[in-house]
Amino acid sequence: MQDKSEATNFVPFKVSLCNEREVLVREITGDDKAGLLAAFNKLSADARYARFMAAMQQLPEAMLEQATHPSVEREFALVAIATENKVSSIVAGARYAAAPGSDTCEFAVTVDDDWHRLGLARRLLGTLIDIARSRGFRCMEGYVLSSNTGMRRLAKRFGFSDLACPDDATLRVVTLALQDSERKR
Structure with missing residues (x-):
């Protein structure tokens, strides 16, 4: 297994979406706390539940800190930034995390309700898969609500x-062998 602490020289990229909107996809940074909190506060109760599998009214400071400071050797996190009317905001995020020494990472993708069905989650998940594979992870998995048909289809x-x-019974486990699978989209 490759040393996961080696930084993947991730290069931010722009994505043109189905409705001609555009976002910049880049690694999350510590400076994203306020933007991430604003993005969380914009999510509907259903979207929060789908992502955290709990009714969350607020994002705890410890979770916010962990989200904006991923561990280089076992985590990776992306944000999608949209600029509309000269105001930039986080409209989506994706991350994976692994237990120390594990070759399996768990992923999560969250997209603002107003940005669903535009291809953004597909681009974020594809990027996560590529990065996890390049860092030597052998498997990626996610726990998805049985009712979350969009994520299950993706x-x-x-x-x-x-x-x-x-x-x-309310959850599904989705699993992908990273080292033995071809890239699909």
């Missing part, structure tokens, strides 16, 4: 298996 498009969670 995972299937990338070749993830989709199985019932043995401990919770």
